[in-house]
Amino acid sequence: xxxxxxxxxxxxxxxxxVPLRAALVSLAGLGLLFLLVAVDLSVGDFPIPVSDVVSxxxxxxxxxxxxxxxxxxxxxxxxxxxxxxxxxxAGALTQTLARNPLASxxxxxxxxxxxxxxxxxxxxxxxxGYGGGLVTGRLQELGLPLAAFSxxxxxxxxxxxxxxxxxxxxxxxxxxxxxxxxxxxxxTSYLLVNSRIQDAASAQVWLSGSLNGRGWEHGRPVLLTLxxxxxxxxxxxxSLNAMLxxxxxxxGLGVRLQLAQLGVLVAAVGLTSVSVAAVGPLExxxxxxxxxxxxxxxxxxxxxxxxxxxxxxLVVGADLLTRAVLPFPLPAxxxxxxxxxxxxxxxxxxxxxxxxx
Amino acid sequence: xxxxxAAEPAAPASPGVRRGSARVLGLLVLALVAAALLxxxxxxxALPIGTVIDVLFHDDGSEAATxxxxxxxxxxxxxxxxxxxxxxxxxxxxxxTRNPLADPGLLGVExxxxxxxxxxxxxxxxxxxxxxxxxxxAGAGVAAVAVFAIGSTRAGPDPVSLVLAGAAVSALLLAIxxxxxxxxxxTLDAYRFWVVGSASGRSLSVFWQVLPFLLVGLLFAAxxxxxxxxxxxxxxxxxxxxxxxxxxxALGIAAVMLLAGAATAACGPVxxxxxxxPHLARRLGGVDYRWLVPYAGLLGGLLVVATDIxxxxxxxxxxxxxxxxxxxxxxxxxxxxxxxxxxLKL
Numbered sequence: 001x002x003x004x005x006x007x008x009x010x011x012x013x014x015x016x017x018v019p020l021r022a023a024l025v026s027l028a029g030l031g032l033l034f035l036l037v038a039v040d041l042s043v044g045d046f047p048i049p050v051s052d053v054v055s056x057x058x059x060x061x062x063x064x065x066x067x068x069x070x071x072x073x074x075x076x077x078x079x080x081x082x083x084x085x086x087x088x089x090a091g092a093l094t095q096t097l098a099r100n101p102l103a104s105x106x107x108x109x110x111x112x113x114x115x116x117x118x119x120x121x122x123x124x125x126x127x128x129g130y131g132g133g134l135v136t137g138r139l140q141e142l143g144l145p146l147a148a149f150s151x152x153x154x155x156x157x158x159x160x161x162x163x164x165x166x167x168x169x170x171x172x173x174x175x176x177x178x179x180x181x182x183x184x185x186x187x188t189s190y191l192l193v194n195s196r197i198q199d200a201a202s203a204q205v206w207l208s209g210s211l212n213g214r215g216w217e218h219g220r221p222v223l224l225t226l227x228x229x230x231x232x233x234x235x236x237x238x239s240l241n242a243m244l245x246x247x248x249x250x251x252g253l254g255v256r257l258q259l260a261q262l263g264v265l266v267a268a269v270g271l272t273s274v275s276v277a278a279v280g281p282l283e284x285x286x287x288x289x290x291x292x293x294x295x296x297x298x299x300x301x302x303x304x305x306x307x308x309x310x311x312x313x314l315v316v317g318a319d320l321l322t323r324a325v326l327p328f329p330l331p332a333x334x335x336x337x338x339x340x341x342x343x344x345x346x347x348x349x350x351x352x353x354x355x356x357x
Numbered sequence: 358x359x360x361x362x363a364a365e366p367a368a369p370a371s372p373g374v375r376r377g378s379a380r381v382l383g384l385l386v387l388a389l390v391a392a393a394l395l396x397x398x399x400x401x402x403a404l405p406i407g408t409v410i411d412v413l414f415h416d417d418g419s420e421a422a423t424x425x426x427x428x429x430x431x432x433x434x435x436x437x438x439x440x441x442x443x444x445x446x447x448x449x450x451x452x453x454t455r456n457p458l459a460d461p462g463l464l465g466v467e468x469x470x471x472x473x474x475x476x477x478x479x480x481x482x483x484x485x486x487x488x489x490x491x492x493x494x495a496g497a498g499v500a501a502v503a504v505f506a507i508g509s510t511r512a513g514p515d516p517v518s519l520v521l522a523g524a525a526v527s528a529l530l531l532a533i534x535x536x537x538x539x540x541x542x543x544t545l546d547a548y549r550f551w552v553v554g555s556a557s558g559r560s561l562s563v564f565w566q567v568l569p570f571l572l573v574g575l576l577f578a579a580x581x582x583x584x585x586x587x588x589x590x591x592x593x594x595x596x597x598x599x600x601x602x603x604x605x606x607a608l609g610i611a612a613v614m615l616l617a618g619a620a621t622a623a624c625g626p627v628x629x630x631x632x633x634x635p636h637l638a639r640r641l642g643g644v645d646y647r648w649l650v651p652y653a654g655l656l657g658g659l660l661v662v663a664t665d666i667x668x669x670x671x672x673x674x675x676x677x678x679x680x681x682x683x684x685x686x687x688x689x690x691x692x693x694x695x696x697x698x699x700x701l702k703l
Binding site for chain 1: 456457458459463507508509510515517518520521522524525526528529531532533535536538539540542545546549550552553628629632633636677678680681682683684685687688689690691692695696
């Protein structure tokens with residue numbers, strides 16, 4: 001490609017490299033994201049024209065429209081955008097850190113820990129009725145996100161402790177994560193096989209990841225976490241770039257390796273856990289989004305900001321599809337995979353054809 | 358003499374690196390035979406080893422003979438076959454993708470098989486294991502061919518795009534599977550028992566059904582293994598040393614497809630074996646693929662048989678499915694292994 005990937009920007013004594021193509025892709029993605037959000041807010045049982053949605057968001061609109069848009073539809077859309085952005089960011093961080101496109105937070109076992117926690121609550125509480133479960137009442141309502149979050153956090157802690165051995169070796173970390181994840185998945189399967197079919201069915205719905213009926217109480221933790229961890233991630237981008245060259249080279253360039261690795265992991269794990277707690281495991285997003293963003297922007301590692309935007313686009317798009325287009329309800333996790341996977345496949349096919357031509 | 362003295366100081370510098378030997382290979386075969394005998398003897402009704410060997414070769418119609426022949430021989434044979442297939446497939450997969458995280462499931466084999474089985478249950482009402490096996494095999498084949506086509510350039514399969522294509526196709530198929538399963542709980546009820554992976558309840562006919570695929574897969578594996586060492590140096594170097602990279606890779610990936618597809622068809626998706634066993638084999642026999650692949654096969658067989666035995670014993674008289682035990686025990690064991698040793702880089 002003859003297009004410049006980056007241009008230097010000079011301001012007096014300061015100068016930094018602006019990745020032009022990544023910036024353009026991110027801007028285009030942001031435009032698409034706003035369009036999707038507006039359409040997502042406009043469709044439903046009571047359709048509102050997109051122009052009215054925009055004016056309502058800016059403070060206009062009549063009372064009914066404001067109620068529908070701001071109270072009923074906005075929370076779910078915001079959750080979709082926030083979760084998509086969080087997962088895209090988390091995936092970009094871990095894939096860069098481990099220098100392996102497969103190293104999404106899902107593979108590190110964090111998602112599996114969350115799934116185990118949540119499925120345990122569903123199965124033990126007997127959410128489908130009959131009482132008799134160990135976990136009942138108030139605890140059960142509050143329990144699902146909480147169990148998922150604590151499952152993810154405990155897994156991450158275990159992961160860190162188990163892979164720490166005179167420093168943190170990324171390959172060991174990933175392999176330990178796979179081991180933990182496999183054991184936790186087996187635990188989940190065990191619960192599913194030995195539960196009543198009603199519980200297994202409701203666990204299955206949660207396991208596919210669903211945006212349905214998500215409100216501010218689900219969105220607020222994700223937004224707060226993003227607000228804290230996004231600046232941290234941006235601070236770490238410099239170190240990440242150096243770490244791409246290998247651990248020794250990064251140390252040589254003055255990166256405090258252990259600290260940077262810990263920071264990246266904390267950011268990735270935090271973002272993944274709150275997302276999973278909010279909507280269930282949208283397994284595919286954290287893996288596919290950074291790879292798609294990388295192929296759109298070019299460059300040597302998944303771009304951080306473009307991944308966030310792409311994540312938002314994917315999840316809001318999935319929400320829109322489930323609510324407006326599909327004739328029957330499907331969990332959003334299924335739809336994100338059904339859109340994201342073919343798109344990645346198409347990008348791969350195109351790249352391969354170009355290479356051979 | 359001088360060469361052995363010269364070689365001496367090099368050994369402690371890389372303590373994890375071992376080289377393969379025929380002796381260890383022989384020991385592994387012996388261990389596998391012993392595990393097979395144990396697998397015939399142990400279960401909810403334990404039999405003395407002497408009795409097992411007695412009735413093994415002449416079926417005298419006694420209760421012990423019936424147990425051994427009708428129940429335990431099929432599952433033992435299947436466990437060994439599946440373990441060998443997955444072990445070899447795992448070693449080939451990690452070698453050809455040059456990715457230590459790659460497992461045979463990444464070719465879309467397991468997701469394809471699961472999807473086909475769910476469609477068979479949901480729309481065709483098929484509910485027997487032999488029927489599942491045909492559909493699983495077909496689904497695994499279609500998925501793997503798709504992954505192979507997407508992940509290849511004209512110069513042959515490209516490691517990174519192969520892995521990404523596999524993950525993408527798997528996710529797509531998994532989405533279809535889940536879409537059916539969340540909408541129909543009867544299908545979920547049948548599917549949830551198939552998907553954990555189990556060697557029990559199968560008759561020998563399932564084994565005969567998948568055997569041709571396994572044999573062809575092993576043949577392809579044997580043909581592609583010698584070139585794997587050179588391929589680790591990169592395609593260009595391998596080509597300059599007289600190898601035809603795309604042919605080697607096509608053979609190797611075809612072997613993985615056949616082996617993993619047949620294994621999944623026989624016992625359902627038994628995860629983790631193909632991923633872990635090559636790491637164990639590398640620790641035991643070094644990084645030379647000519648040793649690594651047979652080591653991985655035997656270790657895989659051993660691991661699956663052992664897991665199957667454990668699953669029978671822990672919750673007697675019920676049993677745990679081999680896939681669940683594999684990951685429940687294997688996961689933490691793998692973590693310990695990773696912690697204790699310096700992992701060998703590919």
